[in-house]
Structures are given as structure tokens and as C-alpha cells.
Amino acid sequence: MKITVLTICNNDIDLKKHNGLFELAENLASEVYSICVFSSDKVFNTEINLPKNTVIFQCDFLGDMKKLGGAIAENNETDIMLITKNTLGNEFAGFFGTKTGASVMLNCNGISVNGGEVYITKKVYSENLMGEFQCNGKLVATMNSLKSDMNYTCTINHVTHVDTGFDGLEGITIVKAEENALEQCEILVAIGRGVKKNTLEKYQQLAEKLGGEIGGTRPVTYDGIIDLSRMIGNSGKAVSAKVAIVFGASGALPFVAGIENCGTILSINKDENAMIFKNSNYGIVGDVQEYVDMLLEKIQG
Ligand SMILES: Cc1cc2nc3c(=O)[nH]c(=O)nc-3n(C[C@H](O)[C@H](O)[C@H](O)COP(=O)(O)OP(=O)(O)OC[C@H]3O[C@@H](n4cnc5c(N)ncnc54)[C@H](O)[C@@H]3O)c2cc1C
Numbered sequence: 001m002k003i004t005v006l007t008i009c010n011n012d013i014d015l016k017k018h019n020g021l022f023e024l025a026e027n028l029a030s031e032v033y034s035i036c037v038f039s040s041d042k043v044f045n046t047e048i049n050l051p052k053n054t055v056i057f058q059c060d061f062l063g064d065m066k067k068l069g070g071a072i073a074e075n076n077e078t079d080i081m082l083i084t085k086n087t088l089g090n091e092f093a094g095f096f097g098t099k100t101g102a103s104v105m106l107n108c109n110g111i112s113v114n115g116g117e118v119y120i121t122k123k124v125y126s127e128n129l130m131g132e133f134q135c136n137g138k139l140v141a142t143m144n145s146l147k148s149d150m151n152y153t154c155t156i157n158h159v160t161h162v163d164t165g166f167d168g169l170e171g172i173t174i175v176k177a178e179e180n181a182l183e184q185c186e187i188l189v190a191i192g193r194g195v196k197k198n199t200l201e202k203y204q205q206l207a208e209k210l211g212g213e214i215g216g217t218r219p220v221t222y223d224g225i226i227d228l229s230r231m232i233g234n235s236g237k238a239v240s241a242k243v244a245i246v247f248g249a250s251g252a253l254p255f256v257a258g259i260e261n262c263g264t265i266l267s268i269n270k271d272e273n274a275m276i277f278k279n280s281n282y283g284i285v286g287d288v289q290e291y292v293d294m295l296l297e298k299i300q301g
Contacts, residue, residue, distance in 0.1 A: 020146030029086025102138035187212025188241040194248015232258035
């Protein structure tokens with residue numbers, strides 16, 4: 001079994017808070033890989049202790065999440081990935097799980113392996129009970145801080161700095177939203193998984209021609225179709241545009257939370273039972289491709 005430990009830290013104190021993760025992984029598996037991401041370069045002035053052969057990425061983590069996730073997924077087949085629990089760690093776990101088809105468990109307290117089976121412990125029922133979960137297949141888990149007194153002998157001089165050198169977003173220009181652009185826009189063009197990657201330009205054009213902004217559901221941002229800064233919903237932005245046009249989104253509650261304050265919502269979905277229609281003023285049952293073309297034609301004509 002191969003375990004990858006991914007620590008995401010702003011400084012060496014952060015790292016020390018979680019160094020028990022390395023020990024845990026080493027006790028569980030013979031093959032342990034360790035990846036450390038620093039989102040600040042200040043840490044490089046400090047001597048820190050890491051397991052041997054740790055790979056260090058130093059990057060603006062949120063900005064580079066897609067690149068980094070792609071690079072790790074491509075180069076590192078792993079059975080279990082243990083990630084430090086913090087906001088970025090939890091966000092990354094969801095993203096990486098989607099990318100690799102692994103199950104995702106957040107905020108876990110422990111992990112054990114018994115007869116080849118993997119068990120996760122995690123507080124449940126408003127943290128009143130400790131649950132034990134048997135995991136099948138690949139697993140990505142974020143772990144609450146696990147401190148250890150173990151002293152790793154490797155210092156910053158012995159680790160490798162890696163340029164991810166990976167662009168899984170070929171052919172797509174990722175445009176970050178200006179600060180508050182989505183929150184303040186009057187017209188929103190929102191896309192969901194029903195929109196194909198290679199047709200993105202049409203939706204961008206539509207947003208531009210209407211003087212609005214483009215945003216999307218979480219899967220669309222995690223798939224790298226639009227920038228993370230354009231995610232709408234509980235985990236992203238809340239938009240209160242006068243008009244929102246929603247293409248190919250099912251209307252899951254975490255998404256709807258981000259558009260419910262919009263004035264008029266028009267949704268297009270090929271499934272007449274899609275939840276999004278319950279939260280829309282106008283709904284069209286049809287193919288997004290057909291309607292984006294029609295709208296563009298009307299505006300241009
Ligand atoms: C803790 C947590 C937080 C979350 N936060 C967010 C959040 O902030 N924002 C968010 O968006 N999600 C969030 N999610 C995920 C959310 O639950 C949904 O999974 C997500 O919103 C679904 O995205 P989607 O509608 O693009 O995809 P899907 O649910 O897959 O829907 C795609 C839709 O496209 C339609 N479709 C497909 N092809 C076409 C076509 N050619 N023409 C027309 N329609 C078509 C389908 O009928 C379907 O309804 C969160 C989940 C969790 C657990």
C-alpha cells in the first residue's frame with residue numbers, strides 16, 4: 001500500500017502542528033511519499049525538519065491548486081492521500097478526490113489498517129460520537145492535527161524544489177474574476193456541468209456582450225473550465241445580479257445559495273425535472289448549446 005502525505009502550510013509552526021502525520025503514515029505503510037506545499041516563502045529562512053525525500057512545492061496554493069493537483073495525480077499513483085486539515089486542505093481534498101475518483105473524508109481523527117482493510121475514525125453527530133468507517137478503494141482524507149515528537153533529520157537543504165511544469169488546461173484561457181466582480185455584476189452567465197469545455201468561449205462572449213460576468217458551479221471550477229474565483233455558491237461567491245442565466249446546472253442547494261438573491265433567474269436544462277427550475281423565474285427545457293447560439297445570434301443581430 002502506498003500512502004502520500006500532503007502538508008499544506010503557511011509557516012513552520014503549521015508544519016510542526018501536523019508532523020505526526022508523517023509518523024502515522026510510516027507506521028501504516030512501507031511506501032510513504034511526502035509532499036509539502038508552502039504558500040509563503042518566509043519559511044525558507046527557517047530550518048525545518050521533514051522526512052527524507054520530501055518534495056516541496058512553493059506556490060500560491062489556491063491559484064496553483066489545479067496545476068498542483070494535476071501534477072500530483074499524473075505523477076503519483078497512490079492508495080491513500082492524507083492531507084493536513086485546514087481550509088485549503090479540505091478544498092484540495094474535494095478537488096483531488098474528484099480528479100482521481102477517490103473517496104473523500106474530511107476532518108478525520110485517525111486511520112488504521114487491519115488485514116489490508118483501511119479504517120478511518122472521525123467524529124460524527126455534532127462531534128458527540130466517534131465513528132469508524134471502512135474505506136473501499138482509493139481514499140483522500142484530511143486529518144486533524146497530529147503532533148509528534150519524532151525528529152526528522154532532513155533539513156530544507158536536502159529537499160527538492162519542483163516546478164509543477166504541468167498544464168492540464170490546454171486550450172483554455174483561465175480568466176480570474178476581478179475583485180468583487182461577481183458580487184457586484186448586474187448580469188450573470190452561470191454555467192454548470194452541462195456546458196462542454198470546448199464551448200466555453202460562447203458563454204464568455206455572451207457574458208461580455210451583455211456587460212456581465214461568467215461564473216459557474218463547483219465541478220466546473222474544479223475541472224478547470226473557469227477560474228476558482230468564479231465559483232458560485234456556498235463554497236464560492238454569492239451573486240445578486242439583476243438577471244442570472246443558468247446553463248446546464250442541476251440546481252443543487254449549495255449552488256442555489258449563491259444565486260438566490262438574483263432578481264430574475266432564467267435556467268436552461270435538458271432535464272425537465274431538474275431542481276434548478278424550482279428556483280428559477282423562467283425555465284427552458286432544452287440543450288444549452290442551442291440556446292447559447294440563439295442568444296448570441298439575437299444579441300449580435
Ligand atoms: C460541502 C459542499 C459544498 C458545496 N459547495 C458548492 C458550491 O459552492 N457551489 C456549487 O456549485 N456546488 C457546490 N457543491 C456541489 C453541489 O452539491 C453539486 O454537486 C454541484 O453544484 C453540481 O454542479 P452542476 O449542476 O454543474 O453538475 P450536475 O449536478 O452534474 O448537473 C449538470 C446538469 O446539466 C444538465 N445538462 C447536461 N447536459 C446538458 C445539455 N446539453 N443541455 C442542457 N442541460 C444539460 C443535466 O441535466 C444536469 O441537470 C458543494 C457540495 C458540498 C458537499
